[in-house]
Amino acid sequence: MLFVVRPRDQARSGVRQAARGAAEAVRVARQMEERGLVVEILDPSGQIYSPAELDQVRSDRALSPDQVHLIQSTCDVLMSANTRAADVFYDRLFALAPDTRPMFEDDLSGQKRKLLDTLGSLVGYLTHPDLFGAAATELGRRHAGYGAEPAHYGLVGQALLASLEELLGRRFTPEVQAAWTALYGQLSRAMMQAQRRPAAS
Numbered sequence: 001m002l003f004v005v006r007p008r009d010q011a012r013s014g015v016r017q018a019a020r021g022a023a024e025a026v027r028v029a030r031q032m033e034e035r036g037l038v039v040e041i042l043d044p045s046g047q048i049y050s051p052a053e054l055d056q057v058r059s060d061r062a063l064s065p066d067q068v069h070l071i072q073s074t075c076d077v078l079m080s081a082n083t084r085a086a087d088v089f090y091d092r093l094f095a096l097a098p099d100t101r102p103m104f105e106d107d108l109s110g111q112k113r114k115l116l117d118t119l120g121s122l123v124g125y126l127t128h129p130d131l132f133g134a135a136a137t138e139l140g141r142r143h144a145g146y147g148a149e150p151a152h153y154g155l156v157g158q159a160l161l162a163s164l165e166e167l168l169g170r171r172f173t174p175e176v177q178a179a180w181t182a183l184y185g186q187l188s189r190a191m192m193q194a195q196r197r198p199a200a201s
């Protein structure tokens with residue numbers, strides 16, 4: 001996953017540098033700043049960050065290894081129940097936020113499959129923060145076109161947590177709840193940020 005660190009002043013484009021991963025990109029950017037340059041970072045999906053923003057997003061993404069394990073093991077439980085997890089989720093969402101129902105197709109079967117597949121991929125990417133970030137950014141950009149508003153993200157998060165509680169039963173411990181809450185916070189922040197900011201040309 002190549003990041004590009006470049007001066008904001010396009011006239012100095014000769015000093016742009018590639019970096020493997022977000023951590024290296026922030027390090028390279030800091031070195032360029034020490035040389036007096038004002039720099040920006042282009043992530044692999046074309047999103048532009050200042051070094052401070054990318055650093056913030058990166059540390060935001062850092063779940064502990066225990067949390068990653070808790071999320072991955074409970075996600076397996078959800079995936080093994082065919083689309084029941086998605087049935088429960090959309091029932092919860094439409095009960096909490098009936099105005100979101102018309103935003104989706106009448107037949108939700110394809111949507112349910114896509115939601116579970118995407119959730120599975122994102123959870124799989126938790127040990128690869130750059131992949132997670134790029135996938136969340138792409139998903140966020142697509143959601144601009146679906147009419148998702150910031151206020152909806154809170155409701156979707158509530159519906160997700162309530163569904164997990166119902167589906168996991170006694171496995172929904174306070175630690176599992178905290179881990180999924182942290183994951184949803186990171187995912188929704190990254191998606192909303194991507195919705196607000198257009199991709200670089």
Ligand code: HEM
Nearest residue numbers: 100103104105114115118142146148149152153156187188
């Ligand atoms: C972290 C939160 C979310 C996740 C993981 C998620 C996931 C998905 C996925 C995987 C799709 C299938 C299409 C695609 O991949 O682009 C989708 C579509 C959609 N999502 Fe989300 N979503 C989230 C938040 C939201 C929010 C907050 C809303 C606002 C109501 C929303 C409304 C929609 C709509 C309307 C569609 C398109 C339905 C269609 O065109 O048939 N989503 N979402």
